[in-house]
Amino acid sequence: MRAPATEAANATETGKTVLSAENISLTFGGLKALRDVSFDVKKGEIRAIIGPNGAGKTSMLNCINGFYHPQEGTITFKGVARRRARPDRIARQGIARTFQNVALFKGMSTLDNIMTGRLTKMHTNFLLQAIYWGPNQREEIAHREVCERIIDFLEIEHIRNTPVGRLPYGLQKRVELARALAMEPDLLLLDEPMAGMNLEEKQDMCRFILDTNHQLGTTIVLIEHDMGVVMDLSDRVAVLDYGNLIADGRPDDVQSDQRVIDAYLGVSHQ
Amino acid sequence: MFYREAGQFKTSYAADQAIFPILQDRLFVIAVLAVAYLVIPFISTPYFLVTIMIPSLIFCIAALGLNVLTGYAGQLSLGTGGFMAVGAYATFKMTTMFPELNIVIVFLLSGVFAAAVGVLFGLPSLRIKGFYLAVATLAAQFFLIWLFNRVGWFSNYDPSGTISMPPRDVFGIRVVGSGAAPEVRYLMVLTLVVVFCLLVKNLVRSRMGRTWMAVRDMDIAAEIIGIRLMWAKLSAFAISSYLCGVAGGLYFAVYLRTVETIAFDVVLSFVVLFMIIVGGLGSVLGSILGAFFITAIPVILTRAPHDLGIPISVDMAQHLEVIIFGSLIIFFLIVEPHGLARLWQIAKEKLRRWPFPY
The missing domain is CATH 3.40.50.300 (P-loop containing nucleotide triphosphate hydrolases)
Structure with missing residues (x-):
């Protein structure tokens, strides 16, 4: 090290x-x-x-x-x-950060938490989001791929769909790092x-x-x-x-x- | 045994992100839609359609609207009745000013007025949270009702302040007003519910939904990942009020047809809030289940003694209805505080394992 x-x-x-x-x-x-x-x-x-x-x-x-x-x-x-x-x-x-006491979005899954880190990089307007199919879906998938790479990187594949509230503390810290990394x-x-x-x-x-x-x-x-x-x-x-x-x-x-x-x-x- | 997803592999993110990734769910939804469209209109009595199905469906839209704001974005609101009133009066004014305008377009536009008013009354949410915000939105409720009572222009100077829906046709078919067939009204409302459910579901599984949920779960963390809280909260108010406005328009034009402001008083706000609490906060399915539970159960309970041939007076039946309905709410909230939608989810988890006990 x-x-x-x-x-x-x-x-x-x-x-x-x-x-x-x-x-x-x-x-x-x-x-x-x-x-x-x-x-x-x-x-x-x-x-x-x-x-x-x-x-x-x-x-x-x-x-x-x-x-x-x-x-x-x-x-x-x-x-x-x-x-x-x-x-x-x-x-x-x-500038991204993590907190001393975990500040995750408790009601969302690990994947959704990490996807929130991509919010500033997503640009389709709300009408396209409401229709979903088309530009919004392409954007969702493109950012999903970025998030999946981070999930791979931090070795949290197995908890991808788990609500973060249910995760042990150590993993929550890791998800928080993942969310910060998703902001690139x-x-x-x-x-x-x-x-x-x-x-x-x-x-x-x-x-x-x-x-x-x-x-x-x-x-x-x-x-x-x-x-x-x-x-x-x-x-x-x-x-x-x-x-x-x-x-x-x-x-x-x-x-x-x-x-x-x-x-x-x-x-x-x- | 029947509800098992084993063997259903997804090979693309698109498939994984589908609304109903499991085959059985898709079939179930198709079946429900088929019954709603192809069976119910033909076998049910007008009474059933008018007193149960139409109001329940209209409240689905209102509950969906409040759920966007309270369930997804975490902003408690007691202004629903007021926003519905805006939709109702906007519908009335537009359709009397422009009788030629397609009534469905009038409904969709009347939501826009409600959205604007919602954003205005959502401004306090930038400073205050929780119960205090609920009290601030009560101001919207009382102010709007006062305004519609007070300013004659909104009711076209009707001496009693009542507004009545004139008859309107779409493609030669009478859809609202006197002479509109219950089946037609039902199908129109049903279609709007299906469309709005789909749109809202799409929104909440996209960027906007994640923005709202982030603000709901932890606003400080939401800010440090780049969310503008003002924009997130006001967009929730706008879309929520839009849906409430459309629901208000339908409530007036399709269900009640003649309305005084009293129909939109604070009780209505509470009723819609109860719908999403009983149905499930932060869930599209919860909005639907809650709306049907709160709207349909009392009607069914009141009618039940008569239908079953039990000889009790109408008064008695109504008292019993209140008792049983109240107990049911308490029962369901004790069984599952997160609402009927969660109960449904747990049932599916159980089914997935059945008949094995682990």
């Missing part, structure tokens, strides 16, 4: 910056969730954001995909700076993709993340608490603590950074 990750790291050292966040500050009333955080994501890399609970990791992702609007700072995606944008616009620009994103945000999984499921998920990165060339931003996973998968790691960016760099450097060790182990303040 380690070797390809480092290879990719070397390849992307010179990669173009896909997303850059500059001087992001986000406050909720008196609470400063993010203070003057700057970091960038390069094309094709796996970028991890780590930090203790409440450090502002998820807030950072929420800023990137438009749920939160930071009071200060700019986010530039694919060369276009934005201050306020609705999440659905950002999704159409090519340029940037994929994964919020704790391995939370609550057992070792075997974690290994599977790691494999899928690496495959996504290598085979599909998707740039990934990852929040994860499992340090072994983070250090193995990611090319660069940003560390947040109380809303501050305290370290940013390659996994080995971050691991040995004294401030990071203090943040995780705690340090006595005299």
